[in-house]
Amino acid sequence: MDAQFSVAIVGGTGNLGSALALRLGAPGVKVIIGSRDAQKAQKVVENLKPKMRAGELAGTTNPEAVKQGEFVVIAVPYEGHQQMVQDLKGQLTGKIVIDAVVPLKKIRPFVPPAGSALQEAQQIIGDEAPVIGALHNISAVDLGEVDSPLGDVLVCGDNEQAKQKVMEIIRRIGARPFDGGPAGNAYVIEGLTGIIIHLNRKYKSKHGSIKITGVGD
Ligand SMILES: NC(=O)c1ccc[n+]([C@@H]2O[C@H](COP(=O)([O-])OP(=O)(O)OC[C@H]3O[C@@H](n4cnc5c(N)ncnc54)[C@H](OP(=O)(O)O)[C@@H]3O)[C@@H](O)[C@H]2O)c1
Secondary structure, three states: OOOOOEEEEEOOOOHHHHHHHHHHHOOOOEEEEEEOOHHHHHHHHHHHHHHOOOOEEEEEEHHHHHHHOOEEEEOOOHHHHHHHHHHHOOOOOOOEEEEOOOOEEOOEEOOOOOOOHHHHHHHHHHHHOOEEEOOOOOOHHHHHOOOOOOOOEEEEOOOHHHHHHHHHHHHHOOOOEEEOOOHHHHHHHHHHHHHHHHHHHHOOOOOOOOOOOOOOO
16 A cells, blocks of 8 residues: 555534544544535644644545545544435445444444444445444543554454555554454444443443454554
């Protein structure tokens, strides 16, 4: 993968997207924050810029961000997921979609009709672009503090080449990626976030994440 690449974050004004922008910026990645409101995106960029170590950061509408990104991270609440993916369809040729969305009702996880948010996106997008699931179990708080250690990241999807590229991005942000298998595994990975939310509440933390032991390094 090229040293320099660009990542558009749809819903990048939120907790996950903003924190991810800071992490991606540290190794010099170009990040485009997308929003339903270009002005809101620009405001978030102005707030983030003083905290950026390196990299390029821009803010614009979601469709414009997608045009500029080689990778497209979907970071909106599940309520907006289906519509957002439908809106993006037709603009994704040659790109890799990274879906971080967790289906939650209030704070409880559920399995959507497609089997998972990832499979919902893949069904809508079809062959236009691969959809890879990642970052579901990471703490946005830790992500935003670029020197904090991160939990491990399970990466899943049906396109092996795209999955390897996403795993490389995860390494660049300072986390350990693990191949979590095909898209059919996504509901488990997405659902785990429900447990992490429970743990955070139970143990009064904002740092819950997962650690894989016994495999890898
Ligand atoms: N926060 C975490 O720690 C974390 C960790 C792992 C995974 N996730 C998942 O990542 C996704 C984003 O999480 P978040 O905490 O960043 O969410 P968030 O802050 O609540 O929302 C992210 C952004 O999505 C946009 N948005 C909100 N409702 C929308 C809708 N109905 N349709 C389209 N866009 C909408 C908003 O941007 P504009 O108003 O600017 O358009 C908002 O700033 C969620 O699916 C979550 O489950 C979160």
